[in-house]
Amino acid sequence: MVSKSQIKLIKSLSQKKFRNIHKLFVVEGVKGINEFLYSDYELVSIYSTRQKFDVSEKYHLMVEERDLKKISFLKTPQEALAVFKIPEDDSVSLNGLTVALDGVRDPGNLGTIIRLCDWFGVENLICSKDTVDCYNTKVVQASMGSLTRVNVQYSDLKSFLLANRDFPIVGTLLEGDNIYKASLPASAIIIMGNEANGISEEIKDLISLSLNIPQFGSLQKTESLNVATATAVVLSEFRRG
Amino acid sequence: MVSKSQIKLIKSLSQKKFRNIHKLFVVEGVKGINEFLYSDYELVSIYSTRQKFDVSEKYHLMVEERDLKKISFLKTPQEALAVFKIPEDDSVSLNGLTVALDGVRDPGNLGTIIRLCDWFGVENLICSKDTVDCYNTKVVQASMGSLTRVNVQYSDLKSFLLANRDFPIVGTLLEGDNIYKASLPASAIIIMGNEANGISEEIKDLISLSLNIPQFGSLQKTESLNVATATAVVLSEFRRG
Known part of the structure; x- marks a missing residue:
């Protein structure tokens, strides 16, 4: 049995406000839960x-399917749900490549970018305050455990960049140099912008290396690359050496 | 006013079965509709x-917001909805790079891959019969108009590959050669596999060039790249020259 107060608490964690008050977040599914169990995250209950x-056993409750339905955020609950503590912000010590997000709003995009950072060995992901919360359930699901291996920090992006101007600050802009031909540094802060508006003006001013991913083919296109796939291309290009 | 029979018809187009019977599909939002209007797609009604x-005017109905709500597939309808005809399958004449999908199931992934093909100048996207339908509303939304510029064809993938063995058949596999070091052909069929299971055994047997996207960083990872971001890395690598 799950008590009414537990149901209320867990349900409230779908909202950022209550995640911040309780410093807790939810992971669903056996595979995801195991990734968080074998990491530095602190378990509250399963x-x-x-x-x-x-x-x-004190953390481990066996429940009926109908109880799981009451607490799950998914249409089809996945056998298990766990509550973990949101860790305190670490001080960030930049190292090699860092990705910084300027207002990424879609949870699926953030989750995918966290997976990409994990794959390409990016330790630190810095998010502007208006980037979607990384403990949003959809982000946790989309990041597939990579959240346990990438250090995600929220900060005022402009101040962060001003404090780290010894690193090249890279942005992808239409007027940038062809990324396939440019000489790319081994250490850098790579800024990726908002889905609709790209990188904001005040952040653009701080870019020291402006790059462009060229289009191919003969047809004129009105669209840009999605922010997650653009991140994939940029990180691959920085890492390929 | 939208008639009851129109509402019924449009609503039915959320299902592949009825899209195939009526040979019609739905595009929502002004920007998307304009992309399809200025393409070879044939308009039925807006x-x-x-x-x-x-x-x-005979194609153009002004409706009340409450009527749009009745026919829209979106939680928040986007000012306009249009019905277009699904074109007959063209005969495919392969040219340069072709992407072939082996059982991609997620509509967002297919939409993103169609955008990537558009960006990287891939004219033909071949989908196995069990790949999600490209006229699924979520695919149309995620492809952001790129569907008007990429020729998407469904076929039995094994027969298709057997009929095109003069092209190198490329697959990303764990045991493949490092994609950053391999010599990549200018013309090829690039196979991307299912989200959970990768490329199926019968298709694997047909691969003539097996490539691997290496992981970076010191931590052990259990996850692979998402199929859409892997496609981004592979197409970027083939095009960068």
């Missing part, structure tokens, strides 16, 4: 219909 | 609350 997890 | 489109 609710599971069948699957056993390798944790002390 | 339902709009305010926005005027540059088409004959």
Whole structure:
């Protein structure tokens, strides 16, 4: 049985406001939960219909499917749901490549970018305050455990960049140099912008290396690349050496 | 006013079965509709609350917001909805790079891959029969008009590949050669696999050039790249020259 107050608490964690008050977030599905269990994240409780997890019984509640339905954020609950603590912000020590997001709003895009940082060995992901919360359930789902390996920090992006001007500050802009031909530094802060508006004016002013991903083919296109796929191309290009 | 029979017809187009029976699909939003209007797609009708489109009046219905709500597939309808004809399958004449999808199921992934093909000048996208339908509303939304510039064809993938063995058949596999170091052909069929299971066994057997996108960083990762971001990396690498 899940108590009414537990249901209320867990349900409230779908909202950023309550995640910040309680400093808690939700992970759903056996695979995702195991990734967080074997990381530095601190477990609060697991609710599971069948699957056993390798944790002390006091954290582990076996529940009926109908109870899981009451607390799950998914249309089709995935056998288990866990609550973890949101860690305190670490001080960031930049190292090699860093990605900085300027107002990315779509949870799927942020989740995908976290996976890309994980894949391409980017330790730190800096998010502007208006970027979607990385403990949003859809971000946690889309990041597939990579959130346990990438340090995601929210900060005032302009101040952050001004404090780190010893790193080249890279942005992809239409008028930038062809990324395939430019000489790319081993250490840099790579800025990726908002889905609709790109990089904001005040952040653009701080860019020291402006790059462009060229289009191919004969047809005229009105669209840009999606921010997550553009991040994939940029990180691949920086890493390929 | 939108008649009951129109509402019923349009609503039915959320299902592949009825799209195939009527040979019709839906585009929502002014920007998307304009992309399809200025393409070879044939318009059937536009339902709009305010926005005027540059088409004959017989195709153009001004409707109330509550009527648009009745026919829209979106939670928040976007000012206008249009119905277009699904074109007959063209015969495919392969040229340069072709992408072939082996069971991609997520509409967002297919939409993103269509955008990538558009960006990287890939004219033909071949989809296995179990790949999600490109006229699915979510695919149309995610492809952002690129569907008007990329020729998407569904076929039995094995037969298609057997009929085109004069092209190198490329697949990304764990045991493949480092894509950053391999010599890549200018013409090829690039196969991308299912989200959960990758490329199927019978298709794997046909691969003539097996490539791998290396991971970076010191931490051990359990996850692969998402199929859309992997497609971004592969197409970028083939095009960069």
